[in-house]
Amino acid sequence: MSTFTNPILKGFSPDPSVCAVGEDYYLVTSTFSYFPGVPIYHSKDLVNWKQIGNILDRKEQLPLEGAGHSRGIFAPTLRYHNGMFYMITTNVDHGGNFIVTAEKPEGPWSDPYWLKDAPGIDPSLFFDDDGKCYYTGTRPNPEGPKYNGDWEVWLQELDLETMQLTGVSTKIWAGAMKNAIWPEGPHLYKKDGYYYVMIAEGGTGYNHSITIARSERIDGHYEGYKNNPILTHRHLGKAFPVHNVGHGDLVETPDGQWFLTCLASRIFDGYSNLGRETFLAKVEWEDGWPVVNPGIGRLLAEQEHSLPMVPVEQQEQYDLSEDSPAFMYLRHPQMENYDRKSRAGWLRLHATSETLKDLSSPTYLGLRQQAMNYTLTTQLDASSLANDKAEVGLAVVQNDRYAIRLVASPFEEGFTVRMITTIDGVDEVVGEVTGMGALLELSFIGEGQQVKALVKDIESGREDTVAENIDTHYLSTEVAGGFVGCTMGLYVTSDNKGDYADFNWLEQKITK
Known part of the structure; x- marks a missing residue:
């Protein structure tokens, strides 16, 4: 069996989102105040990635006037449905949440569809079996935050004709921990009759983690997994060389294997100059819940990989x-x-x-x-x-x-x-x-x-x-x-x- 080394995307590559189209995989990451925005990568094996373009490559798509280095574009999600690619993200200072679409991952990508009445950040899309599309995101507690990070994950249907939210906005989860802080980066999945919402919580630093809940109905009630978090490194001590693990996205291969991409930071003498990078882990399902790297429960620097490797030349x-x-x-x-x-x-x-x-x-x-x-x-x-x-x-x-x-x-x-x-x-x-x-x-x-x-x-x-x-x-x-x-x-x-x-x-x- 082949092996790979983490991270699979080295350097500033946070908030990865991945989707499968047949035997091809596509991945995007955050870019904040850099232009062009949201690089898109292609892989045949989830390990070796080639950048094939940037989704936001026109100023009309990406207003960034006066944006601080850590403002701009937050946490994109990439999805594919009925021959169309959808990328949804947040421009935190210039317009909020929006969607762009393309028939080919290389583009061209559309001008933004700016979403009205979509507060908060970290939007994602889910396409249900009946053809309906749902928006998930994270927003401050509508009753007023009672503490710093008092946010919630919410759901609303998206009309694909008007590219606007429709129907009722519903809170579906606020995280696994009591008084959880910064429940964010939500993604919805459906497996074996259950809807799963997977999120990050604990903030993007040392206490970052990935947690999950499920429901038989898309609008809840969502029951948290008793073994949450499904992935974190906060219990490993600050001497451990990889910190800040969180913000995951699940992907299924054509033959039914599951993997998780997530962000983490390599630590060098106590500091993370390279920022948050993209890592990969294996996922197995047990008793209706995902287990990340079974028997190990953390990210690995080197790991066996079951998919045939298709190397990509790395440019220097x-x-x-x-x-x-x-x-x-x-x-x-x-x-x-x-x-x-x-x-x-x-x-x-x-x-x-x-x-x-x-x-x-x-x-x-x-x-x-x-x-x-x-x-x-x-x-x-x-x-x-x-x-x-x-x-x-x-x-x-x-x-x-x-x-x-x-x-x-x-x-x-x-x-x-x-x-x-x-x-x-x-x-x-x-x-x-x-x-x-x-x-x-x-x-x-x-x-x-x-x-x-x-x-x-x-x-x-x-x-x-x-x-x-x-x-x-x-x-x-x-x-x-x-x-x-x-x-x-x-x-x-x-x-x-x-x-x-x-x-x-x-x-x-x-x-x-």
């Missing part, structure tokens, strides 16, 4: 002359600043005065950081720059107040290369090399929570260490807060309109 180096669905931008990128026409084989990034500290759209092209042991390298030509306040180079971004940069700036007859940390909004230069040329290779080398910054002058062959042994634990949820993981990539800024730099390639290589 990106030819910047071509777009990629893996590329991520902040909020609403001005795509004219990402120029692939002016210099053949290169990407020309036009600078603006906006920086990574601004809740706007600086010129930044990122990838999800996938490992703590890595090299991130690019080759750039900064010869067009004249403004000594311009910066061109690499950045690792947690949010607008926590980041690191390795950037070149014009200085006298050459360029100065600096490594700069941003901690709680305050910049500090932690290393500097002067007298470099304009054609440079810049590299971050990550070794756990320590980072080294290197520069190479391509024309002269000179190589220097800009900084080393720089601690990066603050690029984590535990310090920076929020719900995102780090991204890393290319960055340009300048007060001088017309400044630009050319980039030849970008490589993120996992070294351990």
Whole structure:
């Protein structure tokens, strides 16, 4: 039997939702303030995934003006019914809950159907045997929350003709624990005459968990499973290397096997710089209830897998002359600043005065950081720059107040290369090399929570260490807060309109 390693999606990939279409599987995750929104992946084995696009790839679908890094798009759900794909999610600051549809998972996806009278977050869809569609979501206690996190899961029919809710809104569950906090991420399933509602509760941090209830009627009464939670790591101690387990979705294979995708965070020296990632577990049904990884009851770093493996090539180096669905931008990128026409084989990034500290759209092209042991390298030509306040180079971004940069700036007859940390909004230069040329290779080398910054002058062959042994634990949820993981990539800024730099390639290589 083959084995696989968790996580199945490395790096910032929270709130996974999965659906099966025959022997093909599709999965989506949250993107918050990044554009395009909601990546969609395809797999034949639930382990090896290839990104085939992004569902929200037009500004009309994804208003993000002024969104904080952990605002924007929360918790998408992906479902398939009668030849149509449905993705439902929440834009927390711009319109609330909405649905988009497509006949093919690659798109094109429709403009949003904004849902009226649909409070709360984390919506999901369920298609019953009679053809009716039901919305589930989570909302504050309508009588007024009695404590922080006093929310409830609710159900209402969705009219597929009008794409609006119809009928009565019904509370169906408030979680397994007494005074449960943040019952969210609900999904409905039907099996052997029962309706099951599976949720996350306990908050998205260390006490996160997955719980389940069932009913013979879709609108309840839902009876909680006596052995809840069906999955959590909160009882394993903080020294355990995987925390925050929750927000699951079940999927059944054509031959009747069941699996669960969920989010969890790998911990490195006490911190989760990579954010919440997507993990996979086996599910067996016993006495009408799901058991996750029977006999073990937790996520595994390596696990046997019963489906035939269909490997997918993992890309490390990106030819910047071509777009990629893996590329991520902040909020609403001005795509004219990402120029692939002016210099053949290169990407020309036009600078603006906006920086990574601004809740706007600086010129930044990122990838999800996938490992703590890595090299991130690019080759750039900064010869067009004249403004000594311009910066061109690499950045690792947690949010607008926590980041690191390795950037070149014009200085006298050459360029100065600096490594700069941003901690709680305050910049500090932690290393500097002067007298470099304009054609440079810049590299971050990550070794756990320590980072080294290197520069190479391509024309002269000179190589220097800009900084080393720089601690990066603050690029984590535990310090920076929020719900995102780090991204890393290319960055340009300048007060001088017309400044630009050319980039030849970008490589993120996992070294351990």
